[in-house]
Amino acid sequence: xxxxxxxxxxxxxxxxxxxxxTAFGAATKLNACAAGPTESTDGAEETxxxxxxxxxxxxxxxxxxxxxxxxxxxxxxxxxxxxxxxKIIEEAxxxxxxxxxxxxxxxxEIDGAQVLFPTSFGYFDPYILELAAEFPxxxxxxxxxxxxxxxxPENVGxxxxxxxxxxxxxxxxxxxxxxxxNLGFVAAKPIPQVLRNINSFTLGAKSVNPDAxxxxxxxxxxxxxxxxxxxTNSMADQGIDVVTCHVDSPKVVIETxxxxxxxxxxxxxxxxxxxxxxxxxxxxxxxxSIYTFLGxxxxxxxxxxxxxxxHILRGGLADDFCxxxxxxxxxxxxxxxxxxAAKEKFLAGELVxxxxxxxxxxxxxxxxxxxxxxxxxxxxxxxDWLIEGVKGSIxx
Amino acid sequence: xxxxxxxxxxxxxxxxxxxVLPVAALAVALIIFGCFCALAGANPFAVYGxxxxxxxxxxxxxxxxxxxxxxxxxxxxxxxxxxxxxxxxIGNEGALVMxxxxxxxxxxxxxxxxxxxxxxGAMALAGMVAGGLWIMLAGALRHYRGVNETISSLLxxxxxxxxxxxxxxxxxxxxxxxxxxxxxxxxxxxxxGTIPGTRIHFGLLYGLIVxxxxxxxxxxxxxxxAARTAGGNIRAARIAGLPVGKLTLAVCxxxxxxxxxxxxxxxxxxxxxxxxxxxxxxxxxxxxxxFVSRHNPLATVLVAVLLGGILASGGILQRAHDLPDAxxxxxxxxxxxxxxxxxxxxxxxxxxxxxxxx
Numbered sequence: 001x002x003x004x005x006x007x008x009x010x011x012x013x014x015x016x017x018x019x020x021x022t023a024f025g026a027a028t029k030l031n032a033c034a035a036g037p038t039e040s041t042d043g044a045e046e047t048x049x050x051x052x053x054x055x056x057x058x059x060x061x062x063x064x065x066x067x068x069x070x071x072x073x074x075x076x077x078x079x080x081x082x083x084x085x086x087k088i089i090e091e092a093x094x095x096x097x098x099x100x101x102x103x104x105x106x107x108x109e110i111d112g113a114q115v116l117f118p119t120s121f122g123y124f125d126p127y128i129l130e131l132a133a134e135f136p137x138x139x140x141x142x143x144x145x146x147x148x149x150x151x152x153p154e155n156v157g158x159x160x161x162x163x164x165x166x167x168x169x170x171x172x173x174x175x176x177x178x179x180x181x182n183l184g185f186v187a188a189k190p191i192p193q194v195l196r197n198i199n200s201f202t203l204g205a206k207s208v209n210p211d212a213x214x215x216x217x218x219x220x221x222x223x224x225x226x227x228x229x230x231x232t233n234s235m236a237d238q239g240i241d242v243v244t245c246h247v248d249s250p251k252v253v254i255e256t257x258x259x260x261x262x263x264x265x266x267x268x269x270x271x272x273x274x275x276x277x278x279x280x281x282x283x284x285x286x287x288x289s290i291y292t293f294l295g296x297x298x299x300x301x302x303x304x305x306x307x308x309x310x311h312i313l314r315g316g317l318a319d320d321f322c323x324x325x326x327x328x329x330x331x332x333x334x335x336x337x338x339x340x341a342a343k344e345k346f347l348a349g350e351l352v353x354x355x356x357x358x359x360x361x362x363x364x365x366x367x368x369x370x371x372x373x374x375x376x377x378x379x380x381x382x383x384d385w386l387i388e389g390v391k392g393s394i395x396x
Numbered sequence: 397x398x399x400x401x402x403x404x405x406x407x408x409x410x411x412x413x414x415x416v417l418p419v420a421a422l423a424v425a426l427i428i429f430g431c432f433c434a435l436a437g438a439n440p441f442a443v444y445g446x447x448x449x450x451x452x453x454x455x456x457x458x459x460x461x462x463x464x465x466x467x468x469x470x471x472x473x474x475x476x477x478x479x480x481x482x483x484x485x486i487g488n489e490g491a492l493v494m495x496x497x498x499x500x501x502x503x504x505x506x507x508x509x510x511x512x513x514x515x516x517g518a519m520a521l522a523g524m525v526a527g528g529l530w531i532m533l534a535g536a537l538r539h540y541r542g543v544n545e546t547i548s549s550l551l552x553x554x555x556x557x558x559x560x561x562x563x564x565x566x567x568x569x570x571x572x573x574x575x576x577x578x579x580x581x582x583x584x585x586x587x588x589g590t591i592p593g594t595r596i597h598f599g600l601l602y603g604l605i606v607x608x609x610x611x612x613x614x615x616x617x618x619x620x621x622a623a624r625t626a627g628g629n630i631r632a633a634r635i636a637g638l639p640v641g642k643l644t645l646a647v648c649x650x651x652x653x654x655x656x657x658x659x660x661x662x663x664x665x666x667x668x669x670x671x672x673x674x675x676x677x678x679x680x681x682x683x684x685x686x687f688v689s690r691h692n693p694l695a696t697v698l699v700a701v702l703l704g705g706i707l708a709s710g711g712i713l714q715r716a717h718d719l720p721d722a723x724x725x726x727x728x729x730x731x732x733x734x735x736x737x738x739x740x741x742x743x744x745x746x747x748x749x750x751x752x753x754x
Contacts, residue, residue, distance in 0.1 A: 063720075063721055063722070064721070089715045090714065090715070091711045091714050091715060091721070092714065092720075093721040093722070095673070095676045095677075096673040096676075097662075097666060097667075097673060097676045098463050098464070098666050099464070099707070102460045102463065102464070102708065102711075103711050105456075105460075106450070106456075106460065106711055106712070107711075107715075109456060110712075111715065121575055121576070122575050122576055122673060124575060125573070125575055126668060144575075145574075146574070146575060189565070189576065189577060190565070190577075191574060191575075191577065192574055220561055220565075221561070221672060381574070382574070395565075395566065
């Protein structure tokens with residue numbers, strides 16, 4: 001019975017194969033168990049063993065090379081790693097769920113981290129607050145204006161830049177570059193930080209072209225590449241010739257603008273390699289300087305708890321918290337001159353962006369002629385209006 | 397050889413097949429993943445060791461794993477239960493969001509007016525009903541209009557997420573919370589706590605209980621038998637007089653309610669309010685868990701723990717081995733593919749199906 005004999009043959013083969021697989025699996029398992037403990041003790045020696053080395057953990061919500069928010073922080077982290085006596089550990093793509101709690105905990109318990117930089121805005125409440133209460137000896141630094149003195153734990157600090165100053169200067173460049181003053185802004189969500197960037201960008205453009213308008217489109221989320229591309233394309237179709245954005249990764253917006261042959265202005269990090277022709281400039285974070293500064297403080301043994309490090313670190317262009325991308329080839333000399341002048345004023349502390357008289361885009365008065373909001377004004381962190389000249393509404 | 401085959405009875409071989417195949421698939425996945433790690437410049441054995449350590453090495457690691465596994469047990473049932481009826485439902489994420497949304501609405505309205513346990517019960521119930529109705533919609537479209545339930549449930553995910561985003565950006569928005577558009581915060585008294593002595597929230601217990609109940613329902617009741625019969629041969633089931641339509645709706649409702657409960661747990665134990673963070677792929681990971689466990693609710697618990705362990709080890713892969721952050725997704729993807737492939741081997745390997753006639 002030929003079919004039956006071949007049947008048996010294949011059965012034997014299969015059993016042999018299965019045994020081999022199991023054996024290999026078991027062997028790898030055993031090896032793994034053997035390798036595991038040594039691996040972790042090695043790690044412990046490396047971190048906990050050298051008492052003078054400070055372990056700093058960085059956590060990012062997306063990949064470290066996103067041409068955006070996370071890349072800006074990762075570049076800063078790399079600069080801190082260069083400070084002698086600092087060892088950094090990093091983890092990317094950590095969602096704002098219990099996952100970030102577990103990551104912070106394991107950085108503290110396994111890697112011996114004494115300082116943590118959970119960089120995403122949404123990590124703060126409730127995750128950082130929860131762990132900060134549990135580990136009072138560990139310092140937590142958060143980028144954003146969420147920290148409140150006397151309310152939040154002593155071991156939590158916040159640092160943040162007035163990047164809207166850079167957006168204002170970028171607006172000046174955009175106002176010059178646009179033919180008819182039609183600008184576009186692809187925004188993620190209508191939260192105060194984003195609105196502030198839209199308004200400052202628009203005010204910058206209006207300072208050189210009073211008729212300039214900014215069409216804003218809210219995509220609804222921080223990373224929606226398809227919607228960002230659609231928004232950019234529809235702006236190009238409408239005759240808008242400069243776009244900028246506030247999303248986690250401006251990559252899609254900048255690349256789409258370049259393909260459509262319109263100008264673009266970057267955000268978070270330098271995107272000029274993505275748009276060699278149309279990239280004008282961009283509002284970038286400069287975490288390198290603040291992270292290097294903090295790293296040096298840690299090495300000297302300074303802490304938030306002892307009061308040696310300020311709980312609130314803020315600054316704009318003048319304090320190196322943010323910077324502008326180098327001007328692209330399309331920027332005219334006139335635009336450069338105006339933009340440099342605005343920048344100089346910021347550096348000298350002479351320029352106030354929100355100065356009366358200001359109206360929002362529904363005609364409501366925001367500031368009367370003799371009023372102004374200085375950068376530190378808390379009202380700016382509660383912003384829920386769009387300035388006159390912005391087309392769009394915060395309700396979507 | 398002959399004596400071995402004679403010693404193992406046919407039913408025993410069947411159940412052995414159900415164990416050997418997934419285990420072999422996992423082993424193959426580990427080998428492929430090892431090659432990937434080697435290519436990425438890491439020692440595969442050290443990586444396996446780290447995964448083991450980070451997932452199951454000590455009590456703290458176990459807690460990490462179990463916290464991540466808890467929502468997966470529930471979302472997996474959203475695929476696993478309808479699968480017994482022959483439906484492929486992948487609307488887990490949407491049902492989770494709808495469940496979380498309903499739970500928050502109830503939780504915010506109830507506030508402190510009811511005792512905490514009653515309030516939590518009401519939230520859980522609301523979450524289950526909302527998630528259940530959501531998936532029942534896909535079931536109804538399937539039964540009455542012949543719409544493919546896989547596509548419709550997938551699309552329902554996007555609708556649920558958009559609805560949630562719309563509500564937290566508009567009508568339900570708490571403007572004092574500036575981090576991201578969110579609903580108001582639940583009263584601390586009705587938040588689900590942690591199991592004493594651990595940092596694991598009570599959602600894990602919900603998951604375990606619901607999985608056991610689901611197993612009992614499907615394997616040990618007339619209802620479950622009817623559902624499995626309809627799943628096996630729908631025509632035969634109709635001829636036998638089974639109410640296929642009602643079964644479809646009921647099973648879809650139960651599946652969706654499990655995912656809805658996961659949403660309730662996520663908002664009541666973790667987020668304490670609802671916002672976009674609730675959309676964090678627990679639903680999609682649940683589909684993986686359901687397929688790997690071959691839609692058996694008890695196996696779901698084990699597989700969820702395994703996947704929870706894989707997710708828990710994601711950090712250590714980056715920190716100790718300098719592997720890219722997507723490595724853990726690569727591992728998850730390889731496991732999924734291997735298991736799906738092994739699915740096609742059921743009944744094909746002669747030893748397992750050898751009948752007495754030889």
